[in-house]
Amino acid sequence: EVQLVESGGGLVQPGGSLRLSCAASGFTFSTYEMIWVRQAPGKGLEWVSHISAAGGTIYYADSVKGRFTISRDNAKNSLYLRMDSLRADDTAIYYCARLEMATIQWYYYYYVDIWGKGTTVTVSS
Amino acid sequence: IQLTQSPSSLSASVGDRITITCRASQDIRNDLGWYQQKPGKAPKGLIYAASRLQSGVPSRFRGSGSETEFTLTISNLQPEDFATYYCLQHNSYPALTFGGGTKVEIK
Numbered sequence: 043e044v045q046l047v048e049s050g051g052g053l054v055q056p057g058g059s060l061r062l063s064c065a066a067s068g069f070t071f072s073t074y075e076m077i078w079v080r081q082a083p084g085k086g087l088e089w090v091s092h093i094s095a096a097g098g099t100i101y102y103a104d105s106v107k108g109r110f111t112i113s114r115d116n117a118k119n120s121l122y123l124r125m126d127s128l129r130a131d132d133t134a135i136y137y138c139a140r141l142e143m144a145t146i147q148w149y150y151y152y153y154v155d156i157w158g159k160g161t162t163v164t165v166s167s
Numbered sequence: 168i169q170l171t172q173s174p175s176s177l178s179a180s181v182g183d184r185i186t187i188t189c190r191a192s193q194d195i196r197n198d199l200g201w202y203q204q205k206p207g208k209a210p211k212g213l214i215y216a217a218s219r220l221q222s223g224v225p226s227r228f229r230g231s232g233s234e235t236e237f238t239l240t241i242s243n244l245q246p247e248d249f250a251t252y253y254c255l256q257h258n259s260y261p262a263l264t265f266g267g268g269t270k271v272e273i274k
Contacts, residue, residue, distance in 0.1 A: 077263070079210075086268045087202075087210065087253055092261040101261045137209055146216060152257040153200045153215035155222070160209055 044068035044156055046138050051161030058128050058165070064121040064138030064158055072096075072116035075141040077154070078123050080134035080163075090136070091123065106132075128165045135160040168192055168259050170266035172252075178274040183244045187269045189237045189254035197233045198258035204268075205250045213252075214239065241271075249273050 050062040064076075078090040091112040092101045100112055111124040121138050140156040169192040179185050189199065197217035202210040212221040214230035217237055227242045241248055254266040 075261075077261075087204075087255075087265040089263040089265065092263075099261075103262070142215075144215065144219075146219075150260075151198065151216040151219075152260055152263075153212060153221065154202070154210070154255070155212050157209040157211070 046140065046156055046158035048136065048138050048158045048161035051136065051163045053164045053166065054128055055167050056129060056165055059124070059126045060128065060163060062123040062125070062136055062138075062161055062163070064123075066119045066121065066140075069140075069156075071114075071119040075143075075152075076114065076121045077139050077141055078112060078121075079137045079139055079154075079157075080132075081137070081160075082131070082134045085134075088134075092141070093121070125163070128163075130165050133163060133165045135162050168195060168256055168264050170254050170256055170264055172254060172266035172269050174269060175267065176270040176272060178272050179244055180274045181244055181246055184240065184242045185244060185271065187239045187252055187271075189232075189239070189266050191235045191237070191256060191258075194234045195256050195258035198256055198260075199230075199232070199237050200255050200257075201228075201230055201239045202253045202255060203248075203250045204253065210253065244271075246273075 045067045047065045077092045093112045109127045113122045137160045138158045139154045142155040144151045171190045201214040204210040218230045229240045251268045251270045
């Protein structure tokens with residue numbers, strides 16, 4: 043079964059750090075680009091970060107740039123999100139997700155086809 | 168690129184046909200998908216490339232549109248379709264943008 047399972051969430055004080063993990067199974071993890079998406083309580087979805095299949099290309103939303111670090115270990119089928127200098131507005135459910143790509147008439151279309159169940163991060167004193 | 172969904176919420180009955188709109192702040196070709204999220208659950212993919220169904224998605228879901236205006240139509244609304252729906256653009260890949268969401272409630 044294709045599956046993504048996040049872990050590492052919890053309660054942390056403002057200014058603190060946390061490392062989220064996402065364990066992938068049921069597919070060839072090393073061939074897929076991966077993303078993190080978050081959802082603040084009662085709010086919509088927000089893309090956080092992207093990493094290429096080999097890990098060499100990385101992008102961040104402006105809201106987390108300079109504070110969050112995405113990485114992956116393809117030998118361990120795992121995706122990570124290191125979060126530093128956490129703020130109250132980082133409080134959210136964090137989802138890891140697989141990015142699928144379809145080629146239609148020589149054009150690439152990207153979409154999320156597999157989502158984890160999420161891990162909750164609460165930043166509060 | 169900003170995505171604006173309308174309405175933000177709607178009430179409908181089982182069997183109804185509903186339409187949700189997603190407007191992009193600039194031309195994004197057809198680089199848009201739709202996602203469904205039920206309370207307490209992760210999102211689920213419905214549509215990609217504006218109009219193509221993801222695997223396993225019922226045919227009562229239909230996506231259309233291009234450039235700056237897109238719609239998600241659900242025909243013969245079923246009880247399991249009451250959820251919040253989000254559009255997502257990848258024209259600015261790898262930076263992605265979600266719309267604000269549309270909550271579909273039972274009338």
